[in-house]
Amino acid sequence: MIRVAVVDDEQLVRSGLRMILGTAGDIEVVADCGGGEAVDTVLAAAPDVVLLDIRMPDVSGLAVLRALRVLPTPPVVAMLTTFDADEYLSAALSGGAAGFLLKDTDPEQLVRAVRTLAGGGSVLDPGVTRTVIGGYLSAGAGAPEPTAAEAVRALTPREREVLAHLGAGLANPQIAERMGLAPSTVKDHVRAVLGKLGGLNRVQAAIVADRAGLVPAGRPGTGPGGAGGDPR
Structure with missing residues (x-):
């Protein structure tokens, strides 16, 4: 429950x-x-x-x-x-x-x-x-927009893929299913991505993904109906 x-x-x-x-x-x-x-x-x-x-x-x-x-x-x-x-x-x-x-x-x-x-x-x-x-962005809290491209370039291809899924609002089990990875491996990747982005949380990382163009157009994934959907 x-x-x-x-x-x-x-x-x-x-x-x-x-x-x-x-x-x-x-x-x-x-x-x-x-x-x-x-x-x-x-x-x-x-x-x-x-x-x-x-x-x-x-x-x-x-x-x-x-x-x-x-x-x-x-x-x-x-x-x-x-x-x-x-x-x-x-x-x-x-x-x-x-x-x-x-x-x-x-x-x-x-x-x-x-x-x-x-x-x-x-x-x-x-x-x-x-x-x-x-x-x-306007408040400068974490300043994701000016640094998004630079931060994303520091990620490995696999980590960028994970970040794109975070940008779509997916939960770890969904990311694991999409990428064909174990949930524990996804958890490690997410931790690495958030760390490389300066200790951001998942919502902040989703904003970075959006500003860096990693989230496909027309799939904002940031609403409760699509922002992660049902992670079960």
């Missing part, structure tokens, strides 16, 4: 997400809470994935993200956002968020996104992808 915690200041949102995810036989919502209780709740419930509201009145979603990322066993965190929270997106990416989902994401896409996150993939809702990339 994939264990999920939902952190949002609105009870209605939490209940809705719990109901949607509860329809999936392989997903269990083990906790939901507001931002002020998030760290204690995650420590007690030990979820695999946290869906975290990026903007809450009692505590900043970015502050909660930072606190969760330094836990001894941090969960994968995807930010829940709306179109009017653009100014927070690049900061969340720099803080280690593994994805961004709009609160009105289609239920089936939400379930696929959670599976992707649990499988080590990244998810970027098409509604926020351009904003995330543009904000990240």
Whole structure:
């Protein structure tokens, strides 16, 4: 079972997400809470994935993200956002968020996104992808655009292929299937790629792949319906 915690200041949102995810036989919502209780709740419930509201009145979603990322066993965190929270997106990416989902994401896409996150993939809702990339580049966080070509040239051909799959949002099991490799080998390649790119996370690496032209046109793979799909 994939264990999920939902952190949002609105009870209605939490209940809705719990109901949607509860329809999936392989997903269990083990906790939901507001931002002020998030760290204690995650420590007690030990979820695999946290869906975290990026903007809450009692505590900043970015502050909660930072606190969760330094836990001894941090969960994968995807930010829940709306179109009017653009100014927070690049900061969340720099803080280690593994994805961004709009609160009105289609239920089936939400379930696929959670599976992707649990499988080590990244998810970027098409509604926020351009904003995330543009904000990240303009903020200079990791500066992927000016250095993308140079960084990619430092990769081996096999590592560039892995990076292209990361750019399509694929999880490790999917990359292994596509490349005919063992999952452990893919994990080693991914670790090497992220290290050579300066210690980026998977979402940041996906942006590098996109800016370096490694992701085929018409296959943005960065939405929850295609950004990794179903990693099972």
